[in-house]
Amino acid sequence: MKKLALFFVAGALLHSLPVWAAEKEIEIKNYVFVPQNLTVAAGTKVTWKNTDQIPHGVADKNKLFRSPALDTGESYSFTYATPGAYSYFCTLHPYMTGTVTVTK
Amino acid sequence: MTFKPAISPESNKNSVYLQSPNRREFLRGCAWTGAGVLWALVGGVPQAFALDDTGSLGHEAVLVSSFHFVQISDTHIGFNKEANPEPIKTLHEAITRINTMPVRPSLIVHTGDITHLSRPAEFDTAAEILKGLPAPVRYVPGEHDTLDEGAGKLYLERYGKGTKGNGWYSFDDHGVHFIALVNVFNFQAGHEATLGVDQLKWLADDLRAVKQSTPIVVFTHIPLWSVYQPWGWGTEDGGQALALLRDYGSVTILNGHIHQVIQKVEGNITFHTARSLAYPQPAPGAAPSPGPMKVPAEQLRGYLGITDVTAIQGNRNLILANSTLAS
Numbered sequence: 061m062k063k064l065a066l067f068f069v070a071g072a073l074l075h076s077l078p079v080w081a082a083e084k085e086i087e088i089k090n091y092v093f094v095p096q097n098l099t100v101a102a103g104t105k106v107t108w109k110n111t112d113q114i115p116h117g118v119a120d121k122n123k124l125f126r127s128p129a130l131d132t133g134e135s136y137s138f139t140y141a142t143p144g145a146y147s148y149f150c151t152l153h154p155y156m157t158g159t160v161t162v163t164k
Numbered sequence: 165m166t167f168k169p170a171i172s173p174e175s176n177k178n179s180v181y182l183q184s185p186n187r188r189e190f191l192r193g194c195a196w197t198g199a200g201v202l203w204a205l206v207g208g209v210p211q212a213f214a215l216d217d218t219g220s221l222g223h224e225a226v227l228v229s230s231f232h233f234v235q236i237s238d239t240h241i242g243f244n245k246e247a248n249p250e251p252i253k254t255l256h257e258a259i260t261r262i263n264t265m266p267v268r269p270s271l272i273v274h275t276g277d278i279t280h281l282s283r284p285a286e287f288d289t290a291a292e293i294l295k296g297l298p299a300p301v302r303y304v305p306g307e308h309d310t311l312d313e314g315a316g317k318l319y320l321e322r323y324g325k326g327t328k329g330n331g332w333y334s335f336d337d338h339g340v341h342f343i344a345l346v347n348v349f350n351f352q353a354g355h356e357a358t359l360g361v362d363q364l365k366w367l368a369d370d371l372r373a374v375k376q377s378t379p380i381v382v383f384t385h386i387p388l389w390s391v392y393q394p395w396g397w398g399t400e401d402g403g404q405a406l407a408l409l410r411d412y413g414s415v416t417i418l419n420g421h422i423h424q425v426i427q428k429v430e431g432n433i434t435f436h437t438a439r440s441l442a443y444p445q446p447a448p449g450a451a452p453s454p455g456p457m458k459v460p461a462e463q464l465r466g467y468l469g470i471t472d473v474t475a476i477q478g479n480r481n482l483i484l485a486n487s488t489l490a491s
Binding site for chain 1: 356
């Protein structure tokens with residue numbers, strides 16, 4: 061009986077635990093987004109981190125988000141909630157582009 | 165103003181020296197040889213005056229001898245990384261150089277990236293330091309000047325007075341027509357910089373009143389021609405601006421952004437990019453990216469510099485002289 065009770069408690073606990081949200085990082089290095097094309101599951105928080113010696117910024121092509129200027133070592137995060145294909149670019153150097161593909 | 169004809173300092177086979185000439189004889193002599201330039205002493209200083217085809221000095225208004233101005237660029241106040249931890253210091257050095265020029269410049273043109281991160285304190289510091297210049301300063305923004313939350317509002321608050329659109333304008337100085345263009349707004353994903361339809365319309369309109377013989381100086385941050393596309397060193401619709409300028413006798417394009425001197429001449433148009441006063445960048449394709457280039461400390465000043473631009477009346481082309489903080 062005790063074992064069964066424990067079993068139920070464990071099951072209840074497991075069921076109520078939050079699903080850990082996935083996080084992915086994109087490095088901005090040498091004026092390139094690394095990785096340039098990223099695939100994530102819906103709900104993933106993507107963080108861009110600038111390791112170059114000058115500022116960069118990121119903006120979604122369809123204006124979903126626009127980061128402030130990120131100096132060396134600074135980051136910006138955005139959570140992709142909805143599945144789809146997204147493009148973004150650097151707000152200082154617009155020829156720098158990247159994509160995020162969000163799966164269900 | 166009285167003129168005393170003097171022998172041209174650069175006597176060559178086209179110069180004419182007449183024994184005690186009167187003014188009319190001298191002028192006729194020059195016209196015959198096609199010298200086209202009368203050197204005269206004005207206030208004890210030799211100055212050049214243009215002669216037209218008949219050997220006449222022409223209208224009083226064109227008797228402006230020479231005029232020089234200085235282009236500075238990419239001061240990046242706020243930058244503090246290893247390529248130059250103290251851009252304030254190097255800017256001060258440039259200002260000292262300009263203040264100690266043998267002839268004071270009439271104008272200073274700043275081709276953008278005044279600040280590094282568009283912070284109010286950076287704009288304040290830059291303005292304070294640039295007050296030390298010996299002549300009025302005219303600005304155009306760089307992309308580093310549009311990083312505030314308002315994406316350029318701060319720059320326009322400070323330097324947008326009297327300008328159109330995102331800060332373009334024109335003015336005349338000593339018979340030269342200056343055009344300030346802005347190509348650091350409305351960046352589009354995967355595209356190079358653009359001037360935009362409104363600005364090009366304005367440019368066409370502005371040029372209507374400009375005579376073909378008037379020297380034109382166009383200044384804007386990002387190069388108007390394609391210096392190196394993989395690094396965004398060009399303006400996508402720059403060709404449309406250049407097409408509007410083709411019919412003019414003398415056009416000089418002054419740009420910044422690439423932190424090095426690159427020049428070329430195409431017909432009536434001279435293209436020139438200036439050095440930065442903050443940090444060097446690599447030559448096109450010479451490094452994986454155009455980021456700040458670290459050089460040995462004792463060499464830094466050889467990579468930073470200013471451009472002195474001289475317009476001599478009677479000379480169709482402006483003279484560009486680049487100097488570094490080490491020279």
